[in-house]
Amino acid sequence: MSSQHEPAGYRQGRWKEPPLLERGGGPSRAATLPEEDLEGLVPVTLRRTHLRWPDVAENVVVRHFTRLSNRNFGVDSGMYPLGSCTMKYNPKICDETVWLPGIAAQHPAQDESTLQGTIGALYEMQTWLAEIAGMHEVTLQPAAGAHGEFTGLLLIDAYHQDHRQTQRDQVIVPDTAHGTNPATAGMLNFEVLEIPSKEGQVDLERLKGAVSDRTAALMLTNPNTLGIFERDVAEIAAIVHEAGGLLYYDGANFNAILGKCRPGDMGFDVVHFNLHKTLAVPHGGGGPGSGPVGASEALAPYLPIPMAAYDGTRYYWDTDRPKSVGKVRSWQGSTAAVLRSWSYLKCLGAQGATALTEVAVLNANYLRAALEGTYDLPFPGLRKHEFVLSAQKLKEERNVRALDIGKRLLDYGFYAPTVYFPLLVHEAIMIEPTESEPKEELDRFIAAMKSIATEDPTLVRNAPYHTSVSRVDEVNAARHPRLSFRMEHPPSP
């Protein structure tokens, strides 16, 4: 809460700090480059005549970034229950793997003989993921889930073209799908058929009515966005296959099924992983993710090249795949993201990976059971790794919306859950605790959610009070983003 006793230049107890570029002009610098050392190293024509570079001392730099990091919230600060995004704590050993000098300094164009460790680990990862998904082969190239969807639909399209089924131009997507599913299908010029769900699951009658000889594929997320495992998944697969369509498994929610069941066994032809969600890759800041794609035996010939391969004595990049759709990403994909996830799996082992799923599902249901009396739970019953509450009643009775609850949670030291998604739930609050949260943190979250439901509505509507910034103008920020930095107070020379 802002106070009238705050000294000038401070806001909410914090010094309003100018950006580093506007600092400097003092006598000290963190480092200097002797002019003569540049002679011969950088040709004069390539040198800048002036560089807008802050002249600041080392302690100024360190304090600046330390203070900035304290204003941010991340999985290292506390629970981050952002449903659908799976913001788990990433063990530091996964980062240490990719910081090893031999890995950090390598270049993908190096001779294969000098990359045996890396290609070997990638090969192992391809093999593990194929086993986990029940698929024939896996490519590690795609950079994220949406890119995996794109790659997967390329395979499906290539398969239909190859089998002279060129009329298959429709992709069926349930209304519980993530927005990337219809967007991906649209990007590949498929017509998107959306089918409404029934009690939060695929409506079999609607699906039967939608399939035809124009069906290229059904894209299904399982468990779906509501955290519900599709009860009729085998029948869904049969309906689509009988119509000559293929089955795409959106594996973003793999942390609910890892080691328990496999898309391949459910009849699916293609599946993508989101390693940054299911395993351990820091994400949320837009850093590189990884969206490996698995294909059944029939679709594997179309997978992108190169693949990591092993001939019994050495690892190598295999480009011999005549029907391949080609390359979807430079080099071999986000290798550092794959190696972080490889480390996580290595630490867990097969038993640990199954326990991951069990704890993720247990944590979600622990929260759901504790909160469903205070908030509404559309479609009752058990969930997998996440669940969606509705704040509709709170909105009607107290004029407190899902957005207000999310903002108020920030004051309690939590990141906000996903709100207003999925679209089929009014005032949706989508919560995913992940496997990494201890019981005390879950209990603290339950107490916060219950407390917010009874707090003074005006207080909740104006939250947060204890963050670096309070409510921001989100519409203006989205419509008129200012993406370039303009120096307002240049440092004195």
Ligand SMILES: *Cc1c(COP(=O)(O)O)cnc(C)c1O
């Ligand atoms: C996150 C997500 C995606 C998209 O994955 P990105 O890695 O963000 O591109 C697709 N489908 C579902 C169900 C998701 O949760």
